[in-house]
Amino acid sequence: MVLRPALIAACLATPALAEGPHLAADTPVVHSLAAQVLGDLGTTDLLLDHGADPHHAQLRPSQARALAEADLVLWSGAGLTPWLETPLQTLAGDRVLGLDQVAGLYRQPFQSDTLTALSDEHAAHDDHGPTDPHLWLDPQNAIVWLHAIADRVAALDPAHASTYQQNASAAAARIAALHDEVAATLAPAHATGLVVFHDAYGYFAHAFDLRIVATISLGDASPPGAARIAQLRAALSQAGPACLFPESNHPSRIIPVIAEGTQLRIGAALDPAGTLIDPGPGLYAETLRGLARAIADCAAAS
Ligand SMILES: [Zn+2]
Structure with a gap:
């Protein structure tokens, strides 16, 4: 087949996204949400090793490369994965989505049970800031993240914008059903x-x-x-x-x-x-x- 000049020009205009957006995600749950938004388009590297603690990790050289090559890094924020804060400073701001900053999240402080409040170590806990960063454990927040990821990926790859939005909506519907299922299990x-x-x-x-x-x-x-x-x-x-x-x-x-x-x-x-x-x-x-x-x-x- 012979490519018409207009088609060649269209391909050359977005060479980086010829295979879809390339994302990097800090935690397995964020990686999972991103995978649902991307579907068959693009890829997401997971920066946290299998079994590693999200709060205490560091990038291996191959992961630092994945970070440097990503079109977009999905970051849970310094409250959860502080080890990414310094590496991310070398990236342009438009290549990072700070998930703890997304509009529409339900936020609350850490649990202030009696035992924690009495603890001498409570002051150290305040160093993390007022918001508990384990936001995904409220399914409504995971749905907010799906749509935020879809918006950013659609901007990166406008040709497939409607696919990303549809994927996010379908994933949101699955998570709404999951919410009901988990609520029934826990009743x-x-x-x-x-x-x-x-x-x-x-x-x-x-x-x-x-x-x-x-x-x-x-x-x-x-x-x-x-x-x-x-x-x-x-x-x-x-x-x-x-x-x-x-x-x-x-x-x-x-x-x-x-x-x-x-x-x-x-x-x-x-x-x-x-x-x-x-x-x-x-x-x-x-x-x-x-x-x-x-x-x-x-x-x-x-
Ligand atoms: Zn934790």
């Missing part, structure tokens, strides 16, 4: 006291009417000190039955230490950022389903 767990490993579940508790009575680590998932552990044990020994959850990408040695002398039942490990799930479009739903199953199972056993 029997509303009264169960939950003790969680780090202060990540405030949006999940808000969206699904759950009762978090304590967090072991603070919002940045740093290990608790001896004073905090002693304080938690003293308070939880008075607190009655509740469910205590490890996290899948953190050492679990602390869990039996916390539970000793209390009526806490130890539940399955939670994976709030989907770090151990196979990356892809389905990861976001599997992440929320996994949390719901673990909480409902422990509630049913209490």
Whole structure:
């Protein structure tokens, strides 16, 4: 086939996007949302390694290259992935989408349960700023992100703008149905006291009417000190039955230490950022389903 000159000119005008937009995402959940928006068009590199903690990571050279070559970087913000802040300073602002800055998000501060508020380490927690960055655990926020990603990708690749918008709308409908499904799974767990490993579940508790009575680590998932552990044990020994959850990408040695002398039942490990799930479009739903199953199972056993 012979290309007409006008068609050749059109191809030359957007050479970088000949294969669709090339994105980079910091966490598996953001990668999953981006994959749903892109569909068959373009690609998204995941910057966080399998099983790595979103709060504490660093870029390997191959990941730094992926960042440098991306048309658009999807960043959860300094409150969640502070290790990206410096590398992103070398990129033009129009190549970064700061997801914590998107308009229309529901935001709330970290959980201020009695135990956290009493802790000597509470001041360190304030260094993270007032907003809890685990925004995706409210499905409404994930839907806001889908549309924000679609808008930016459509601007990068206008020829496929309507496809990206349709993909985002279809993904939003799936997440609305997921919201109902997870709410049904968790309906029997509303009264169960939950003790969680780090202060990540405030949006999940808000969206699904759950009762978090304590967090072991603070919002940045740093290990608790001896004073905090002693304080938690003293308070939880008075607190009655509740469910205590490890996290899948953190050492679990602390869990039996916390539970000793209390009526806490130890539940399955939670994976709030989907770090151990196979990356892809389905990861976001599997992440929320996994949390719901673990909480409902422990509630049913209490
Ligand atoms: Zn976290």
